[in-house]
Amino acid sequence: MNGPALPDRTDPPPTFDSGALSRRFRATAFWRALPSGMRRRWWLFRPFDLIARHWPVFRKPRGVLVVRMDGIGDMVLFRRALDHYADAFGVDQSEITVLGCDSWGRLADRVFAGYRVVTIDEHAFARNPFYRFKVALGVRRMAPAVTICDSYMRRALMADSLVWLSAAPETVVSAPFVSERTRPEFTYYLSQVGRIIDTGPYPTHEIIRHYRFVSAIAGKTIQPEAPRIAWRDQPPPVAAGAPYAVLNPGSNEPGRRWPLAGYVAVARRLLKRGYRVILVGQADTWGDRQGIAGIVDDANVIDLTGRTDLPQLMDLIKHAALMVTNDTGPAHLGVALGCPTVIIVGGGHFGSFVPYPAAVAPANVRFVHQRMECYHCFWRCHKRANAYQVFPCVSAIGEETVWRECEALLAAGAETTAGKAAGKTASAGRR
Numbered sequence: 001m002n003g004p005a006l007p008d009r010t011d012p013p014p015t016f017d018s019g020a021l022s023r024r025f026r027a028t029a030f031w032r033a034l035p036s037g038m039r040r041r042w043w044l045f046r047p048f049d050l051i052a053r054h055w056p057v058f059r060k061p062r063g064v065l066v067v068r069m070d071g072i073g074d075m076v077l078f079r080r081a082l083d084h085y086a087d088a089f090g091v092d093q094s095e096i097t098v099l100g101c102d103s104w105g106r107l108a109d110r111v112f113a114g115y116r117v118v119t120i121d122e123h124a125f126a127r128n129p130f131y132r133f134k135v136a137l138g139v140r141r142m143a144p145a146v147t148i149c150d151s152y153m154r155r156a157l158m159a160d161s162l163v164w165l166s167a168a169p170e171t172v173v174s175a176p177f178v179s180e181r182t183r184p185e186f187t188y189y190l191s192q193v194g195r196i197i198d199t200g201p202y203p204t205h206e207i208i209r210h211y212r213f214v215s216a217i218a219g220k221t222i223q224p225e226a227p228r229i230a231w232r233d234q235p236p237p238v239a240a241g242a243p244y245a246v247l248n249p250g251s252n253e254p255g256r257r258w259p260l261a262g263y264v265a266v267a268r269r270l271l272k273r274g275y276r277v278i279l280v281g282q283a284d285t286w287g288d289r290q291g292i293a294g295i296v297d298d299a300n301v302i303d304l305t306g307r308t309d310l311p312q313l314m315d316l317i318k319h320a321a322l323m324v325t326n327d328t329g330p331a332h333l334g335v336a337l338g339c340p341t342v343i344i345v346g347g348g349h350f351g352s353f354v355p356y357p358a359a360v361a362p363a364n365v366r367f368v369h370q371r372m373e374c375y376h377c378f379w380r381c382h383k384r385a386n387a388y389q390v391f392p393c394v395s396a397i398g399e400e401t402v403w404r405e406c407e408a409l410l411a412a413g414a415e416t417t418a419g420k421a422a423g424k425t426a427s428a429g430r431r
Helices: 018-024 029-033 040-053 072-082 085-089 102-111 129-142 156-166 183-190 206-218 260-272 310-318 329-336 399-430
Strands: 064-067 096-101 116-120 146-149 170-174 195-197 244-248 276-279 301-303 322-326 341-344 365-368
Touching (some): 040 156, 064 085, 064 156, 072 102, 072 329, 085 096, 085 206, 146 156, 156 170, 156 183, 195 206, 244 329, 329 341, 341 399
Parallel strands (some): 170 195, 244 322
16 A cells, blocks of 8 residues: 555545535636646557547447456455445446456455456556557447446556546546646546535545545445455365464565564564564565574474465455464455454554544554654655665554554454354253
8 A cells, every 4th residue: 555645735635525526626628628837658658548438339338347456455344335435326236347456356356246356467567558458348248327436545657547548438536635746647538427425525534435435425324344254164275283473574665664683573572472473564665584593493483475376365365363464465464354463553544544433443452652743744754864764654563562462362363262162062062
């Protein structure tokens, strides 16, 4: 969930009146013919996009197309809101198509059971004109009656262009975060949609935004729900044995990586408690792995870095006694799977994705952070010497603080296990 550019504080505050928003993004046909301020890449894509947009399709528009050009964590935050779309749009669930990303495509059959799912390589779509044209034609041929996109932090050349390429008779989108750099692109696409719904000012949490959006469509208030996803009950890819904790020290953004020494310290405490420790993630997202040299030789430390696919990772997380993780996609998977999860949080766009609001934060998650005066920098940290240093708001989080939350979740898990065991014993006695 990489943040966009620093917000323009001179922008007027957003309004919940979609008509006012439409006027804000109004553009003339002349300007759309020769729009100013566009990036060169947009001009490169334009002839291909125009051909695809106007490609003849002789099928009657039908169904709802939901554009979700986001990562694993964003998908998890959105997933439960999707189940209200069929009622809100008056269609059968099978008539809803989710256009998503390859990064979580392998989960679609189970996580989106009952829906049609099409995934693409979103990065290639935003860079390669020939791949983009192929995808654009496929989207046009879907011929949806309604196309929607409710992401707040999104990219116009990805999400909004797909809404436009669908050429659906009805298009509904949420008001996005707009910077001065992205304003021309958003203006081009948003000036051509049917309805814009403002889901609230920054930093409204994404879960709240999703439910405000579907509530506006349905014409009634739909209460936000905590993340939860259905997943298979398959043994994890480790040998049977003592309970284990999953540690996820990596992140695609180097600045969000809590120092590896902290993870090693937590691992040692877990080992003393009799837990096995499983290390996961991709090796290239860890930074320097030298720090784990002191624990990997322990027989109860299992290094699965780079050795699990996404479904296997979910099997691991689902059966774990605990997960400790940076603010990444697997963190949200842990919460949604019911795993006791400690998430180490920085302040780049604090409150937009993590922590969750109290109303939708389940009991199995703890968010650990160190408040600083420079929060909401959108990860444009002025306190780092280079782009590879850990953000100060992340490195300032102490080992004891993280461990205290680990202990709380482990204790709660032990109480739950004991309660279940007592219930089974009582039930057996009655029989």
